[in-house]
Amino acid sequence: MKIKSETIKEIAAVLVILIIGVSIPIIITYEKEYNIEIKKDKDFEKYNFSGEGSVSNPYVIENLSIISSKKRGISISNTSKFFIIRNCTLGYNLFNGINIQYIKNGTAKIYDNVCFGHSAEGINIVSSDSLKIYNNTCFDNKIELSIENSNHCYVENNHLYRNRKVTGQEKIVYSGLILRNSFLVTINNNKIEKTTRGMYIVNGFNCTISNNFVNQVYSLGINFISSSYCNLTSTTCISSTYDGLSFHHSNYNYVANCSSIGNNYGFYLSECSENILSFNKIEKNREGLHITSNSHNNTISYNEFLNNTNEGVNIDGSGFNIVHHNTFSFNNLGETSQARDTGWNSTWYDIISLEGNFWNEWNSSDPYVILGSANSTDLYPLNDPISLIVFYDSSKTFQSMKLIITTLESKIVQEYIKF
Numbered sequence: 001m002k003i004k005s006e007t008i009k010e011i012a013a014v015l016v017i018l019i020i021g022v023s024i025p026i027i028i029t030y031e032k033e034y035n036i037e038i039k040k041d042k043d044f045e046k047y048n049f050s051g052e053g054s055v056s057n058p059y060v061i062e063n064l065s066i067i068s069s070k071k072r073g074i075s076i077s078n079t080s081k082f083f084i085i086r087n088c089t090l091g092y093n094l095f096n097g098i099n100i101q102y103i104k105n106g107t108a109k110i111y112d113n114v115c116f117g118h119s120a121e122g123i124n125i126v127s128s129d130s131l132k133i134y135n136n137t138c139f140d141n142k143i144e145l146s147i148e149n150s151n152h153c154y155v156e157n158n159h160l161y162r163n164r165k166v167t168g169q170e171k172i173v174y175s176g177l178i179l180r181n182s183f184l185v186t187i188n189n190n191k192i193e194k195t196t197r198g199m200y201i202v203n204g205f206n207c208t209i210s211n212n213f214v215n216q217v218y219s220l221g222i223n224f225i226s227s228s229y230c231n232l233t234s235t236t237c238i239s240s241t242y243d244g245l246s247f248h249h250s251n252y253n254y255v256a257n258c259s260s261i262g263n264n265y266g267f268y269l270s271e272c273s274e275n276i277l278s279f280n281k282i283e284k285n286r287e288g289l290h291i292t293s294n295s296h297n298n299t300i301s302y303n304e305f306l307n308n309t310n311e312g313v314n315i316d317g318s319g320f321n322i323v324h325h326n327t328f329s330f331n332n333l334g335e336t337s338q339a340r341d342t343g344w345n346s347t348w349y350d351i352i353s354l355e356g357n358f359w360n361e362w363n364s365s366d367p368y369v370i371l372g373s374a375n376s377t378d379l380y381p382l383n384d385p386i387s388l389i390v391f392y393d394s395s396k397t398f399q400s401m402k403l404i405i406t407t408l409e410s411k412i413v414q415e416y417i418k419f
Contacts, residue, residue: 034066035093036074041081053081058109064088066097073097073115080104085113092117097141099124105152106130113137121146122160125153139163142172144195148180155186161193166218168241173197176217179204187212198237201227210234217241221263224250233257243268244285247275255280257388266308269295269318278302279388288312288331291321291343301325301350302386305338315343315374324350327385329360341374348378356380 038044044059051059059081066073066088073090074097076083081104090097090113097115100108101124108131115122115138122138123145125131130152137159138144144160147153160176176192176199179185183205191213192198198214201207204227212235214221221237221244224230228251236259237244244260246268247253252275259281260266266282267289269275273296280303282288288308291298295318304327305312312331315321323339323346331338338359339348348370349356356378359368368378 035069035071036061036064036066036076037071038076039078041079044079044081044083049083051083053083055082058082058084058107061085062087064090066090066093068092070094072099075099076103076108077101078103080107082107084108085110088113090115090118090122095120096124097122097138100128100131101126103128108132109134111135115144116140118142125150129153134158141174143175143178144192145176146178146180147182147185148178149182151183151185153182153185154188155190156188158190160190160195162195165194165216166196168218170196170218173219175200176214178202179207183207186210191215192217198222198240201225201230203227204230206230208233212236213238214244215239219243220246221260222246224248224253226250228252230254231256235259236261238262240264246270247272251275254278259283260285265290266305268292269298271295273297275299276301280304281306281388282312283307286310287314290314290316291318292316294318296320298322302388303327304386304388305329305331307331311338311340311371313339315339315341315346315372317343319344319346321346322350323348324356325382325386326357327360328357329385335371337369337371339370341370341372341376343374346374346376348376349380354380355382358382358385360385 044053049059049061051057053059071094073093074085085098097118098110110133113136118141121143122141125147127149129150132154134156139161140163145158162174166174174196176195178200181203185207187209189211193215196218197220198217199222202225206229208231210233214237216239218241220242221240224247226249230253232255234257238261240263243265244263248270251273255277256279261283263285265287266285269291270293275298277300283306285308287310288305298321300323302325306329308331310332312328313323328338359381362368362381368381370376
């Protein structure tokens, strides 16, 4: 039985209509579901987000799964509307999972998202002040979370990690959290694991870093470069191949109630001055604290240096440092001293109370001789160890040295708190 050509044409036309009818919604859905790109306020209207972009009714971008889009997963720039990104899963997209740049101060919250497998940042924040970034999980990105030229941001409860610990054979530097050129940023209660670098603070000013946990990073646990007037408290670094907590060209920082355990150097200071290290526990490192390269006038007090393979404290090429009321126990076993000083004019006791440090092998009121060419001596060694079950004095922090916030910035902060 032959089918007329007219009938064939009619069937073909119906099929074309059916294909178009099915494929167009799929294409539209794909574009809406698998890539969000907003370059101006009006672009929010292209998507079916709830909200209207006000502080009381922000746009809500939520529950999206954006995988392998060949574009950034969610990218928002140059906007002034308020918005929330939450409960989204972003993986293997081009460069970033979430990319935020040049948005109005205090207009975004980013939380409860999962970002993985990106060639650049899982979450990338650039030139956007007063953002809240919390409860996100970022893993197996080159940089899990990056914040640059962004002030007053709040970063809390994020888990940043690689599934496999980075080794020395890796050609790429993987980072947990990078903060660059930013001030008054709060970084609290984050967990970073198995990256090359844990937390990397460059040109940070007056930032507060507290209650973080850094574990099994290959290179540096927490690294400050050219960063000053920061407070690092109640943070733990464990099992870094190199430094647990390191400072380079960084001055007037306060470090308290931190633990550095099982690293190469527990603490490392290079070309750093006027820092205070107090109430910290430095234990089972190759070396406890290394002060080098013209690091002057640092105060090391009320710390515990325990079971470090080499010296508890090693002062090298630096002067006028003060070391007092610390507990030194079982460091540098086999040598005649638990500390070394090849610098100059360091003082190994408190000049006001005339009390020095506790040395567990020293049961005498005689001065304790420090190894090294400086010929330093603890003139007033203590008979009993210093207990860290003492709350550190928060009045000694450098928060009082904050920048003077302008009227405009105060208004921004108030909007941020309301949002």
